[in-house]
Amino acid sequence: NPALTKIGAQMSNLTGVRAIMKDINETLRAGAGQELNNLSAGNPLILPEVEQLWRDCTAELLASPEYGEVVCRYGSSQGYAPLIEAIINDFNKRYGLNLTERNILITPGSQSLYFYAANSFGGYTTSGELKQIVLPLSPDYTGYGGVCLVPEALIAYKPTLDIDETAHRFKYRPDFSQLSISENTGCVIFSRPCNPTGNVLSDDEVKKIAALAAPYGVPVLIDSAYGPPFPALNFTEMTPVFGDNILHCMSLSKVGLPGERIGIAIGDQKMIQVLESFQTNLCIHPSRYGQAIAALAINSGALPTIAEQVIRPFYQNKFTVLENTLEAAMPKDLPWFLHRGEGAIFAWLWLQNLPITDWDFYQQLKQVGVIVVPGSTFFPGLREEWQHKHQCLRISLTGSDEEIVTGMQRLAKVVEETYQRA
Numbered sequence: 001n002p003a004l005t006k007i008g009a010q011m012s013n014l015t016g017v018r019a020i021m022k023d024i025n026e027t028l029r030a031g032a033g034q035e036l037n038n039l040s041a042g043n044p045l046i047l048p049e050v051e052q053l054w055r056d057c058t059a060e061l062l063a064s065p066e067y068g069e070v071v072c073r074y075g076s077s078q079g080y081a082p083l084i085e086a087i088i089n090d091f092n093k094r095y096g097l098n099l100t101e102r103n104i105l106i107t108p109g110s111q112s113l114y115f116y117a118a119n120s121f122g123g124y125t126t127s128g129e130l131k132q133i134v135l136p137l138s139p140d141y142t143g144y145g146g147v148c149l150v151p152e153a154l155i156a157y158k159p160t161l162d163i164d165e166t167a168h169r170f171k172y173r174p175d176f177s178q179l180s181i182s183e184n185t186g187c188v189i190f191s192r193p194c195n196p197t198g199n200v201l202s203d204d205e206v207k208k209i210a211a212l213a214a215p216y217g218v219p220v221l222i223d224s225a226y227g228p229p230f231p232a233l234n235f236t237e238m239t240p241v242f243g244d245n246i247l248h249c250m251s252l253s254k255v256g257l258p259g260e261r262i263g264i265a266i267g268d269q270k271m272i273q274v275l276e277s278f279q280t281n282l283c284i285h286p287s288r289y290g291q292a293i294a295a296l297a298i299n300s301g302a303l304p305t306i307a308e309q310v311i312r313p314f315y316q317n318k319f320t321v322l323e324n325t326l327e328a329a330m331p332k333d334l335p336w337f338l339h340r341g342e343g344a345i346f347a348w349l350w351l352q353n354l355p356i357t358d359w360d361f362y363q364q365l366k367q368v369g370v371i372v373v374p375g376s377t378f379f380p381g382l383r384e385e386w387q388h389k390h391q392c393l394r395i396s397l398t399g400s401d402e403e404i405v406t407g408m409q410r411l412a413k414v415v416e417e418t419y420q421r422a
């Protein structure tokens with residue numbers, strides 16, 4: 001085995017869901033042939049209309065003289081110019097902005113964008129100060145845990161909870177009485193809509209966070225992997241928030257191109273330049289085929305339309321199926337709380353006072369053929385102990401309606417038995 005550096009050792013560890021996926025894959029292999037409801041996946045489904053869109057755009061690209069330019073040549077490290085132009089035109093018109101090509105960076109997936117930002121703005125400065133990467137509301141995307149080369153830089157804050165006892169619903173809110181953004185902050189990151197909870201921070205909450213960061217010139221990365229205008233996986237009203245210190249970050253992974261790896265950053269040119277240089281050093285530039293078909297789909301207007309008319313209703317309906325099944329099947333007298341389904345492709349269930357850990361509960365569920373993701377993986381950067389961390393589950397909305405219904409009915413039974421045994 002080669003000797004590893006500190007960074008080498010850290011980066012060779014699987015973090016978050018990737019670690020659990022190993023256990024899930026083994027379970028799926030061992031259970032081959034037996035009926036398993038796999039409600040763990042973060043991989044979006046292939047929707048026929050979405051696949052057709054990318055087929056059509058590919059045919060158009062193949063037929064155009066641009067094809068050779070796209071796949072046979074290196075490009076600029078900022079991204080493929082026609083895609084950058086398509087985004088500028090769309091966003092300026094849609095949101096009344098004055099973006100120019102200097103405000104845009106295309107990256108190989110948005111995960112890499114968070115890697116560049118976390119390590120450009122977070123970690124030790126040349127004078128040895130530690131700049132923190134602040135996650136203002138924990139739980140949040142588990143992938144943020146893996147992107148920091150200086151793990152001690154990552155710090156997450158516990159939220160407050162709005163609880164509706166009779167409806168068995170709850171919602172997280174940022175706890176502004178605890179949240180600290182100061183000269184020690186390097187950057188702020190959060191997802192909106194949120195993976196894993198489906199939470200959408202309100203426009204006011206977002207503006208308040210951005211305003212706390214502004215006096216220190218701290219970049220605020222708003223991870224809009226599920227946001228409008230595409231994939232538009234928000235089930236509640238929300239407006240993207242732009243501003244001098246805001247980096248609006250997008251991904252094409254949830255509009256049918258996860259394999260093409262396309263992330264988009266929109267923001268002030270000084271921040272964009274820093275990230276672009278990081279990218280040049282790391283990988284020169286993202287691959288261009290996906291960018292070229294994305295440019296066609298944005299210019300024609302097909303992408304935002306399919307997002308709103310196909311992708312959003314598809315997953316919103318899945319959430320309704322899940323919600324209705326839990327309503328009917330869960331014991332009324334137990335303290336279970338479903339997070340308000342405001343967006344993304346997951347449901348988040350909190351089992352208050354659960355007598356066993358989320359990990360043990362996950363094992364129990366596997367016994368009845370249901371696979372979800374234990375919630376404790378979604379609290380990267382949260383240092384303090386918190387019971388709540390071990391009382392939650394992420395349930396994917398990528399199952400068929402039938403899988404969701406039987407999965408939730410079996411889950412309700414396991415919940416009942418678990419509380420009874422205690």
Ligand code: PLP
Nearest residue numbers: 109110111141191195225251253
């Ligand atoms: N951010 C969030 C909230 C996600 O859920 C994901 C993927 O699931 C990503 C970022 C990374 O997406 P990608 O690198 O495919 O753009």
